[in-house]
Amino acid sequence: ITYAGGCKINSPDYIINQPDEIVINTSIVQPVCEGDLGRFTLNLAGGSLGKTIRVTSINGYSKEFVNEDAGSFLFENLPAGDYEWLVDDAGCPDRIGTFTIINPIKPTFTVTSQDVSCFGANDGLFQVVNPTVQGGRTYTVFVNGVSQATQTSFINIAPGNYLIKLVDNLGCESDPVLVVVSQPSRPLEISDLVAENVNCFGGNVGAIKFKVLGGRPTYTALLTPLSGPTQSLSAMVEDTEYSFSSLVAGSY
DSSP states (O other): OOOOTTTOOOOOOOOOOOOOOOEEEEEEEEEOSOOOOOEEEEESSSSOOSEEEEETTTHHHHHHEEEEEEEEEEEEEOEEEEEEEEEEESSSOOOEEEEEEOOOOOOOEEEEEEOOOOOOOEEEEEEEEEESTTTOOEEEEEEETETTTTEEEEEEESSSSEEEEETTTSOOOOOOOOEOOOOOOOOOEEEEEEEESSSSTTOOOOEEEEEEEEESSSEEEEEEOOOOOOOOOOOOOETOOOOEEOOSOOOO
């Protein structure tokens, strides 16, 4: 400072300080399976004392830490949604960022099946249709608790109960689906067969009467003579008498 007349005086040195640069690192732990919740961690260093750290979401979540200096701040039990985090460093511009907590897809699938054709056969089948898991994941098919890898088509299946489940590579499970491959209650059988002879030479009043049991109604029957036209019956039901009539003498 220079006074009138040229006199001078020097002040002591003055130092203007500033806080350390604020450093923020964040990490997210996404939920693994449907119904799980996520976590968000904000690590903070530098800046001024007495900061506020806040996380909010339009899903209604809100949590804050106040009068903090530095450290690691955990926000847990986060449902799916979009979030905004904020660090309020008094007197300085707010630091703001966003993140998203996903809603993992529960493994799902549907099943088509077909019963065995005949009593005692092993030609049933079922197929796992449209297996769906969270994007980027793989799945394993389990049948009656046994891994079938990624196989989705199963043929030559015996009658029985098959409990099917889908599990992704992070352990998330679908709802189980029970498939019942059935068979007829008894083998197909021709019952109460009676051949009625022709009463006069050259006549055509013979008949064959019978019932059908077992198998899978409705039935179709075909009568084939050694010579001459065949006869057929259709839409037949179990344990009901049917007949082929107007038959001439011969072998059928």
